[in-house]
Amino acid sequence: MGTELAGLIRADLAALNNDASRLNVMAPSVDAGHPALGDGNGNFSFAQSMKNALASVDQDQQVANQKMEAVDSGKSDDLVGAMLSSQQANLSFSMLMQVRNKVMGAVDELLKLPV
Structure with missing residues (x-):
């Protein structure tokens, strides 16, 4: 059940990534071998991918703030x-x-799953 749930989460992330690509938003790929998502050894790390996503969102916000301040x-x-x-x-x-x-x-x- 846990692997099925992980598959569903990856499918949801892939759908969100496709939506972001259509909007021309830079988003990390959901490929398990992608270095931005793993630990450098080809292992998928959800925690690292979330840290990377947070850093990317923060960078986008900082760029937007700088441009708005300049205007x-x-x-x-x-x-x-x-x-x-x-x-x-x-x-x-x-x-x-x-x-x-x-x-x-x-x-x-x-x-909620029974143990």
Whole structure:
């Protein structure tokens, strides 16, 4: 049952990744051999992939903040670029929250399983 649940989580992550790709959002691949998701030895590490996703979302937010501050202070007149960066950061955060909600739902299901 645990391996089936892990497969479902990977399928949900793959679906979210495909949605993000269609929106042209940079998202890590759900390939188990991908170095960003593993420990460098080809082993899948969910904790490391979540850390990488958090770092990516944080980086998107920082870039958006820098662009918005530049527009606000008059250093830049690229309002469209700042708004696009802001929307990308918002979408990245929303995707991260969807993954978090799916994981929490899966953990709740695991806790309900009889021992």
